[in-house]
Amino acid sequence: MLQSTVDINFILNLFSAENIKAAFSYSFNEPWFFTEFSFLFVFGFFLIIYSFIVEKNKWKNVYIILFSLFFYYKSSGPFLGLFILMIISDYLFAKYIANQEGLKKKLLLYLSLVYSLSFLLYFKYSDFVVLNLNQFAGTHFALNNLFLPIGISFYTFQSISYLVDVYRNELAPAKRFSDYAFYMTFFPHLVAGPIVRAKDFLPQIASPNIIDSRLYKESILRILMGLMKKLFIADYLGKYVTILHATPNGFSGFEHFMSMYAYSFQIYFDFSGYSDIAIGIALLLGYRLKDNFDGPYLASNITIFWRKWHISLSNWLKDYIYIPLGGSRHGVFKTYLFLLITMLIGGFWHGADWRFMFWGLAHGLALVLHKIWSTYVKINPKNMLFSFLGVVLTFNFVSICWIFFRSSSFEIAFESINSIFTKINFLEAYTFTMARPEITILILLSMLIVFTPFKVKNFLIEKSYKLPAFTYIILITLTLQLIIQFKDDLIQPFIYFQF
Amino acid sequence: MENNDSSAKKTKNSKSIILLAGFSFIIPLLLLNIYDSSSLELSFSDIKLKKMTVDSAEPALNIKTAVKIKPNLLKNNNLKADSKKKSHNNHKLGAEKKELYLAINLDSIVYTKKADSSGHRIMIMGDSECGGLFSVLNDYCYQNGHELVASLVWNSATILNFAYSDTVIKAINKYEPTFIFIVVGLNEIYASDLKKRKSAAEILANKIKGIPYAWIGPANYAEDNGINAAFASAAEPGSFFLSKDLNLPKGQDGRHPNSLGYQIWMAAIANWLETEAKYHLEMKHPAIRGQKIRAKIINLNAAKYRGY
Structure with a gap:
């Protein structure tokens, strides 16, 4: 009864050459998100193959890396090349940084940070700079109207945390390139976080949880x-x-x-x-x-809010901006100032627009006010x-x-x-x-x-x-x-x- | 030995669980696909189970779509702009419209039953200005019993994209509009290759021949090099609306109208359609705005997809 009403050709259509070609191609208008049913369908097949290689750690990792790159290609198309370039260069930078001492080590770190940030700054902020120059300095530079590679803000912050941790000797550089590539490309966190720290994630690569x-x-x-x-x-x-x-x-x-x-x-x-x-x-x-x-x-209160909202970003800002600036080590006034700067940068990270800066500033001021308030008013x-x-x-x-x-x-x-x-x-x-x-x-x-x-x-x-x-x-x-x-x-x- | 056995058992178990997880996604999606491709129509206590790829012509949730408004507002709504005096009265018109829209609030609304629409199937297509206009047009459609079926917003596009691609024909075939709005030109107001643009405009006009349309010129804030004249000559007489003389409030980027600007622009277009346009279209001003958009929204970017 059911058979008579079901178009059985749909299975053939599902696996038709056209559909398969579309499945492996990047579409600007239909980038892959986790919410796409097509993703969930492919993910199901991915898991079936994964179940057969789950105990072979090496193959399993290669398999996940390849799928992650495919996922990024489906989300961002040609920017996959840029992403791979960043992974290779950061891996090499970290190796060099770990082998150096003193000033050379510091210079290498700065160089690597400028290099990593340059992509983000170019794609995300160049139009903002041009727009403001045109508006305030009367210049007539043309806007680039650049397309922002998906996830660049997230994976740039990940690569920065990795480079800085290696510089601080808090983390040994990844022994194998595949380990670093696995950490950076791991598709669940690739395009919109959470911003995963290498020191939290790299140890898991060798011994993941057993699925029960x-x-x-x-x-x-x-x-x-x-x-x-x-x-x-x-x-x-x-x-x-x-x-x-x-x-x-x-x-x-x-x-x-x-x-x-x-x-x-x-x-x-x-x-x-x-x-x-x-x-x-x-x-x-x-x-x-x-x-x-x-x-x-x-x-x-607002301080607790920032411990609970986008925790991976809040922690990142604290560890790589607020504390290096001086944190609370240089007196009350500077503590407030560093807090404001950190929140301004946090706001600007969200978008190249004065509104985001204003939003960050408002939160920064609220954090400062709360700090002052808690100094004088004690509430149970x-x-x-x-x-x-x-x-x-x-x-x-x-x-x-x-x-x-x-x-x-x-x-x-x-x-x-x-x-x-x-x-x-x-x-x-x-x-x-x-x-x-x-x-x-x-x-x-x-x-x-x-x-x-x-x-x-x-x-x-x-x-x-x-x-x-x-x-x-x-x-x-x-x-x-x-x-x-x-x-x-x-x-x-x-x-x-x-x- | 016992530890090894236990570990092997755990690994085996883990494999089966991952396998189960894989099928946990595939089976439901296959079932939904089967239902999608079948002629079955399942219902659950009077609620029809929707299909994955169904073209949802009906809203996902009921939203009241027709309203009555206070008589004094209706009076204001009947403002007619004399297009010949438009350029002199722009400031005044703007002020009146602003007042009109600010006057509409929930207090003035009396809800009635959903209107039975037997009007046009409307498609709007164009550049980024189309992106600002379509939601306002949507409210006009609700008010007048039309249905906005599709909005093709091709950011950074010029007439060349629309003329030399098959995108327009595909959209027409798919959404079967009975009336089309074209809003294009902002990205080519300084174009000097007018001959080429005019012939592209003629190609587009030929593509949509047979379907009534309103070709809306760009709401430019600087004098153009003749693109409006080129489009006007390509469009059927009485189908081209010259927007450049409208004094529309600018958006923050200085290139596009702001939200009020789009409302005023649409109001002027509506007046023109009701009074002077070749293809008459009922376009009374909406009493309520922000209606649910049911149209298919197609977003393209000419920087990434030229279409030809």
């Missing part, structure tokens, strides 16, 4: 949660935010207010969803990447009322700052903030829920997920580990169907891909 039933369940759950966060929540909220930011001056203050929260949740679910998928995929291969988020919106962290007020204050501050992150100009950002503070009418809440019930539900759902205590979440996760392994196939099917059911025509790329 529990690890399988943990991985699949992470991947499914990531897909749901991204495709179900973030993308839908993103649609609303996009509409509002496209024509901001026609929306009421309350709409701007809700859009601010919608974007706060969108960016969190988008990026933490990506991190969940990346961590889940790595785990399925036997490698554990560190968590990149730890309930950041539950932070009761167990005080529930103050903790609650702290969470509310921090979340709202972070949300307001996100407006600069999301808006395409200062003009729009200030217009939005102005609407929130001067034109808001909370009586519109009812109209809003009637007019946009889906957005209301999604914002409430987001709040529920974000503000649910870890204990409850962990309890539910532990319960789901008790399900038999085969039921996870059903769970995946249901999740994918749910995504299809609610998916929009246009799946938006991960926000952090652009950084």
